[in-house]
Structure formats: C-alpha cells, structure tokens
Amino acid sequence: MIGIAPSSPRRTELGLIVLAVLVTTGAYVLASLGKTASLPANVGPFLIVIVGLLAVAHIALRRLAPAADGVLLPVAGLLNGIGYVFIARLNKDLAGLQAMWTAVGVAAFIATLAIVRRPRDLERYRYTFALIGVGLLLMPLAPGIGRTVNGARLWVRVGPMTFQPGELAKIVLAIFFASYLVEKRALLSRKNLPEGARSMLARARYFGPILLAWGASLVVLVAEKDLGSSLLFFGLFVTMLWVATGWVLYLAAGAGLFGVGAAMSFAAFAHVKERIDVWIDPWSRQSTQGFQILQALFGMGTGGLAGTGLGLGDPQRIPAAETDLIFAAIGEELGLLGTVAILVAFLTTVGVGLRIAVRARSEFEQLLAVGLTTVIGLQAFLIIGGVTRLLPLTGVTLPFVSYGGSSLVANYILLALLLRISDSSAKATA
C-alpha cells in the first residue's frame, strides 16, 4: 500500500519545510540584529529545535500517514515559527515556554496520528465526544478550578497547569457535530419536510438543534464572558449544519439568531456593549478601553507597506502583543507584506482543508474536514478582523502564531486529524 501511495506529498513537504526553516531562521536572526545589533547567541539551539520538531513531525507523517497532503504541515510550521520569532522578540521568558509547548504540540500531533488510524473510528464515540465537548466548554465554570483572566472565565487550573479547555472543545465538538449531522442530515434536510406539516410545532423539530447550539453559545457568552469562543462555536455549528443539509434556511436562521443574540447581549451585558462601542469609536476612548485596538492600528500604520523591520518597531506598546494581538505586532515590523503573507498562509490552510473535505471518501470525513477547517479559518478571521477593526475585537488566539500552550496543542491535534482524513482518502483513491 505504502509503495502505491506516491511519495510526492512527502517530498513536497520536505522541500516546503526547508523553506519554512530558512524563513523562520532568517527572521529570528534579523530580529536579534534589529533589536541588539548582534547575532542571537542561541541561534544554534534555535535551529536544532525548529529543524528537529519539523523533522520529527515529517518522519511521523511518512510512517503514519504517508499519502497525506504535503502543504499543511510546512504552512503550520511557518506560522508557528514566525509567531515564535515575535514572541521571542517581545518576551524572552515566554519564548522558552512557547518552544516547550510547540514540542508538546508536535507530540500531540504524532500521538493523534498514531491513535486515530481511521477517521471513522471517531464516529463511533460521538456521544462521548459530545459529553467531553460540553464538559470542556463548561469546565472553567466549575468552582475551584475555573480561573478568570482579563474578565473572561475560560481558564482552568489543575495543580501547576493552567489551560484553556475551550481550545480543545472546539475540536471535540467539531467531531461530534460531524457524526451527529451525518446521522441526522436526512432528517434535518428540507426535502424531508412533509408538505402538510407547516405548523410551528412541526418545524420545531428541524430547528431544535440550531436553537440548542445557540443557547449553548449564549451560555458561554454570559457565564464565561467569552465573545470569541461563543461566536466561533455558533458559527461552526451553523456552517456544518448548512453544509450537511444544504438548506439555506439554516443560514438565515443562524443569522437571525445571531442578530437576536447580539442585540440581547448588547442591551444586557456591559462587556458586550463595551466591545461594540470601542469598535465603532475607539478614538474617544483612546486612553481606556480603546487603547488596545488603537495601539494595534498605530502599530500596523507605522509599519506601513514594508514594516519597520524585525526588532526595529515598538510592538511591545500593543497590549497582549504576544497573544491575541500578535497579528498587529507582525503588521508593525513586517508591514503589509508580512500581514498579507500571514493571510495567504491561512487562506492556503483553508483551501487545502476544504480540498481534503471534497476528496474525503465518507460523509463523516467530509463534514469533519469542513468543521476542522472552519475552526481554523473562522478563528483566524475573527481575530485578524478584530485587530484590523473590521469586526469588534474578540479575544481568540491566532492559530499557531499566538503564544499559548492550549491553543498550540489543540491546533496541532486539529492538523493531525485533517492530515489523517487526507491520508485515508488518498489511499482509498489510490
């Protein structure tokens, strides 16, 4: 079998990994030169770690999913590497932790590939995943272990470890949604709508799931004050529901429910209203709530077309520059060229992910690939849109780029699942 699957995706991957390593290492050296006018002392260890981690992931793919797509891993590695360069440039202490989390992420990547040999294995445990997903989602609310950071209760602390269970929840829920919707898609489809059953009650059955997802999203919004995750979960579910059924009414209903939820929370919750107010007019709140987004805009504006140069800007002025607003830091030092490169990297990931979905051999695999791709694509859009004031700023991480262990590990697992689906469909068609 392995012989049949052409080695070309892996060869492509190896070439792209070399490119990603070159770009990242070059950026790392330039950032150090820009900041201190000297070569980084630890460029050797840096090179070994980045080459080592990507090489390990690459070799694991050769063994565990040889026919899988060859673009996703190098693109993720590039995003991870650029993110690391900026984290190291902003905060030396976080850089070491991010390197460690990257290692954990790669380990989780390999473990996922090793454990999930066939995507359909996941389908069997759908209700387990549902339970785990909801559990992870609500975990921060549990007394004793839940932690509130920057006003949002989305952290859990167990012993010395803190993590954001929401990052994992989105993957687990994508798996659950995929298996659930595949099972029910006929039932929820429009062609199944009986001609005579036009009463509200009859329709309720079709709109039950979306209402449930809406309610759960509102719970996350209200109880955890996490606007970003709330939007992400609801968007994910509506997208998957529509892709599964093809019924446009679900999109309309999703939009309507979103509108109602937005209007309600705008009226009822100060933190939501504040986000919207700041989005519409940050200028009159320049030294208070508007400070963060204005610093992001000032940073990107100062960067202009080509940026100030690595290590030569002032991205430390942007609050949360290592995490949620890292995109603005990139915009300041690498300019429009850098931000568009990041945009293209995510667009490539989305494109590859959806191509995997189209080629997947079962409906479950198709829908799961759609869900996983939507998670990454939507999350990146939410935070980049927020940083550029296209959308209100919602606190989610930029996948692979932002500092954060939970986010990195979860995204590497997500990547492994996409590659697993890709491998299985490639083998099937081979």
Next chain:
Amino acid sequence: MTRQIKILAIALMVLYSAVFLKLNQIQVVQAHDLAHDPRNSRVATRDFARPRGVIQTADGIVVAQSTPTDDQLKRLRQYPAGPLYAPVTGYFSFTFGAAGIERDYTDYLSGRNLGSSVKHLSDVFSDKERTGNVTLTIRDAVQRVAAQQLGNRRGAVVAIDPTTGGLIALVNFPTFDPNPLAGHDQKAVRDAWNALEADPAKPRLPRAYREIYAPGSTFKLVTASAALERKPELATKSYPFLRQLDLPHTNNDLPNFGGSSCGGVMPQLLKVSCNTGFAQMGLDLGTDALLGEAEDYGFGSRPPLDLAPGSVASRFPDSSGWLRDDPALAQSAIGQNDVAATPLQMALIAAAIANHGVLMKPHAMGEIRDDEGDVIRRYLPTSWRKPITADVADQLTQMMIGVVQGGTATGLALPGIKVAGKTGTAQTTGKNAHAWIVGFAPADAPKIAVAVIVESQPGLGDVTGGRIAAPIARAVIQAALNAP
C-alpha cells in the same frame, strides 16, 4: 455536500478579501496618518530617543547636550546654562515638542538628514548613529554680559553682526529654564509647563523677537531715512524751534519731553531727539512715504529667523482712515501712536544703517558639523532688504555718531571707538516708559549693532533711554569688541 463546500470556500475567500482590503486601508491608505497621529507616540519616542548633537556657542561653550539614561527615552537633554540661552536654544520636550534652535535644526541635531553613515560593512548592523552639532553665532562672552547688564529688569537685548546678520547675543528677562521641560517624567514636565504658562510675566515668551513695543524715538531713524530717501529737501529743511507742535484737526499739542524747546536741521533734531521737529517732518513726508520706509525696513513682515516659531512682525499703524495730515501720522513719526516693533526689528534697523543700507537676514546658526568634525552646513550670509542707499546710511551714521558724542546717547560712548546710537523713550502708563537704545560700533567699520529695551522704567524724557538702556548696550558693545 461538495456544492456547499465550494460555496463555503468562496465565502471564506470573500471574508479574507475583506480583511485584505482593510489591511490595505490601514497599512497603505491611512498609514501615514496613523504613524504620525499625535496619540501614536512611536515616532515621537523614536525621535526623542535618538542621539542628539550638542548646541554650542561661537566661542565653544556647550549650551545643550544629551546624556544617556536607562529609561525608555534613553537620553536626557540638558541645558548647562539654564535660563541664559532659553530664547536661543529653545526647549526639547517629549510632551510639548521643541522650539528655537532645537526645532529649526532638529533634523541636523538628530542626524536624520546627514545621509547614510555606511563607511564600513560593520556600520550596516551597528547602532551607532550620526548626529550634527550646531555652532551658534552667539558668543557666550557677550551673551553673559548682556544678561548681567539687563539683570532682573524686564526687557531684551539683541546684538547682531551687521555684515552677516549673525546674532551675537540675544537675551531677555524674564526667561525660563528649559531643563524641566526636557525631563522624562511627563507629569513633572506638564507641571513645569503649566507653571510657566500661568506666570503673568510670560517667561516662556522670547520677547526679543516675539513681543512688540512702542519704539519711541528710536523710530525717528526710520522717519529720518524716509526724508533722506524720499524727500531730500526735508533733510536740509530747518524746523522752527518749538516747545510743542500744534497738531492739525485737534485741540491737542505734541510737546517735547520736559517742555524744552528744540528745532533746526535734521542732525540737530536727531541729536536731541526733537519731537516737534520729527513730528512736523512726518507730516511733511505724508503717510505713504513714512509707511513705505517702515515697510522697507521690515515693518509688516516677519523677519526670517532660524529660532522657531520665528519672529513676529513689527507694526506700523493702520493708516487707511487717516487724513493727509492726521495727528496720528505726526505721532507715528516719533514712534508713538500704534507703532510697535520687536527688539530684533530695532536691532535690524541699526544693523542696516551700519551695513551701508543692506539689511542682512538675522540668524543664530553659524555652522553645523557632524560628529567627526566635518562641516556639513555653514550659514551663508544673505541680504533680506535694502531699505536705504549707502549714501543715506553714511549720512545717518554721521548723525548717530553726533547723538553719542553730544546728544541723548552719550552713555553709549566708548574711549577710542566711534559709536553710533539713538535713544528712545516710549511712554507706557503714567510716568513710566520703555527705555530704548539702538546703536552700532565701530561706526566706520561696524562689527556689532545692538538694540536694548528695558520695559516700564520710571521717568520720562529721552534721558531715560540714555540713562537706563545705554549702559547695557555700551557694555555689550565693549564685550563684543574686546573678545574677538
């Protein structure tokens, strides 16, 4: 399902395109505005934290320098002479920007327009940055004498090299210490600024070139110039001896100070600063001639001056409503009514007479050198105006020598040196008057022209200018001629 996936791909593509457009808006269309937004302190901090050259006097005294600090702003700007050079160097403040030499030559001081410093490959990555050092035309020896002489009396001293326009001394009182404005604790900086703003004496105002005063009898030099240039017959006209001039269209009279009687031809009128004679001369000249002459000397224009925010214009009153022989014309001819001039402008009048009728552009920068000592810019003297002919200038010079030798400006006399001068007293309120003097020396080959004003001194009469302002100007001239 494939159809939906393709639509989803397009939808995500549209979302990312929207982000792409928004990024172009931020990083291209609005980039300049965002980068230079006053609330964006990035550019300001970087500029402020740059190395900055020194400002030194022509005789080598450093009056502004930067010393390294540990904080984000990296370097502290210091003014070793405190308030003495404030109207020249100005200040360099993170919160309040800059003024004076600090603002006019900031691109040189910070090295921003010194070009690339890549002389060796290692320079590409070195953080060594070039700076420019500004050498002033001001001479510390003269500046100190001027400040000491003026003391704690409100007023100003402007000394200028008539042949180049280079300022030799520029002092005013009250003044301010620029050091607190350059501090890094911006709350303390704001407090210091607010204290200066609240002070009714306006210490931050460089009154030598940004305040206008009635010039009194020093303006008679303009009236005399107008007669010599425009109606030469008036230069030889003998004016009747009067105690007071009966002003037309009014019951008021224009008296001589102290009720003394004076008259005669122009040199005699100037020597004793005869009000009745010059007022009548003004009426004889007419509005157009007097206004035209004042404008030729620079009234109504802002003199070019490299001390940001620059000089204000001196003023000849609005004559649009005047009659042909309006009383206001008579008063203006002796520097009263609404005539008002900066001390700088009055120094420029003396300088123009000293320089054979050519008025040179005033300036404080002599040359700028890079940190390796190479001259990168040297001030090239240029003329600003030519108010009078060389011949008229020589005639005025002779008359002004007479004023020092036997007139109201004897206080300006120096042994062995011919000094030319003219006093002025401009009544302000009640028995108080601004005491003025303008002059230059040596009269046959002038090296320094000077204007002094001491505000609101008790006592009227031209003796006031001679008594109070002349000793200051005399000491300044002496200091300038002694120390080369």
